[in-house]
Amino acid sequence: MQRRAPALLVRVTGVAPLAAQVYELERLRCGLCGTVFTAEPPAGVGETKYDETAAAMIALLKYGCGLPFHRIQRLEKALAIPLPAATQWEVVQQAAARLTPAFAELAEQAAEGSVLYNDDTTMRILNFTQEARSEALPPGARADRTGVFTSGLVAETAHGPIALFKTGPCHAGEHLAEVLDRREAPDPPIQMSDGLSRNKPGDHPTQAASCLPHARRKYVDVANAFPDEVAFVLKMLREVFRTDQQARREGLSPPDRLLLHQQESAPRMQALEDWMASQFAEHIVEPHSGLGQAIVRVTGSHLCAV
Numbered sequence: 001m002q003r004r005a006p007a008l009l010v011r012v013t014g015v016a017p018l019a020a021q022v023y024e025l026e027r028l029r030c031g032l033c034g035t036v037f038t039a040e041p042p043a044g045v046g047e048t049k050y051d052e053t054a055a056a057m058i059a060l061l062k063y064g065c066g067l068p069f070h071r072i073q074r075l076e077k078a079l080a081i082p083l084p085a086a087t088q089w090e091v092v093q094q095a096a097a098r099l100t101p102a103f104a105e106l107a108e109q110a111a112e113g114s115v116l117y118n119d120d121t122t123m124r125i126l127n128f129t130q131e132a133r134s135e136a137l138p139p140g141a142r143a144d145r146t147g148v149f150t151s152g153l154v155a156e157t158a159h160g161p162i163a164l165f166k167t168g169p170c171h172a173g174e175h176l177a178e179v180l181d182r183r184e185a186p187d188p189p190i191q192m193s194d195g196l197s198r199n200k201p202g203d204h205p206t207q208a209a210s211c212l213p214h215a216r217r218k219y220v221d222v223a224n225a226f227p228d229e230v231a232f233v234l235k236m237l238r239e240v241f242r243t244d245q246q247a248r249r250e251g252l253s254p255p256d257r258l259l260l261h262q263q264e265s266a267p268r269m270q271a272l273e274d275w276m277a278s279q280f281a282e283h284i285v286e287p288h289s290g291l292g293q294a295i296v297r298v299t300g301s302h303l304c305a306v
Contacts, residue, residue: 016079017061017072018054055095058088063165103164110162111182113155115190116206118199120151120172136168138177151175171198180204212237215294222290229279229291236272240265 026039041047061067069085076083110116125148134143151172153164166175172193180201183189191206193199194214200206216237223230243264247257276295279285285292 016076016081018057018076018081018083020081050091052095055091059092059095062088062092106162106164107179108182109157109159110153110155110164111179112185113157113162113189115156115192116176116179117154117192118151118172118176118201119193120149120175120198123148123150123167125167133169136170138170138174141170141174145169153179155179173198173200173202177201177204180206212240218294219291222294226291229285232275233272236268239268 023041023045025041027036029036058069058072061072062069069088072088073083073085128148133145137143137145148167148169149171150165150167151170153166153172153176155162155164164175164179176191176199180189181204183204188205188207190209191199191201192209192211195210200208216234219230219233240261243261244257247260252260279295280287280292285295287293287296
């Protein structure tokens, strides 16, 4: 009788991301001295309420999956496991210090990346004293800053992508500069970001590759008010994106992909830049209008062809 490959039966079950188990420890009191003796918990249970796996899961849900603390709280409450958002923060905060060496090593490896992406978004810290703000500011920064940002940095490295996040009063460019302080590679990396000046890493040299999709969205936002002008811009950019799709489809190497863009996309981008410059030079577009702001945002941007 010939043996065949076994049939596979897959069963998927649902469990709570964080499960709680209650142990009832028997207690006895001495009738003579009144001392209360509590039974020892089972071996391996531990004495802390939240162990390392709980802290890791909360951090993974929050920072790895983007699930806010209050949503985790609602989910766990629905599963009869109380887990307040404030408690989650305390658990993660206590565990964060042990991850500092890992973060430092990731920053070391990210500094050697060939392509670095950086951007930031506004954030709010409820308990952020003026002393803490002053300590977090980089040298030379104005002490009267009031903003708080979460900066994201993604580096393409030989071992895969590395994502770093940091929240504080610094801008994305200043956080990128902190990482590039560790860089030992002689060649400057390619930096992909939008055109904001606060994304620049200070005196660190980079090959700037401003994000064209960011600029394109600025035109889409004003399409109803300037339909003809926006249609012209989108038509020009469409061909650039098609060229990039062709390069990816053919599996071109970074140098060959760059050469293709130089041959096909560069003339289109130059024509688009000339058109944008003429809108201001000939006073066709007001710089402070919606279209004018879109032109300012895209001026000088180019497609990262690596």
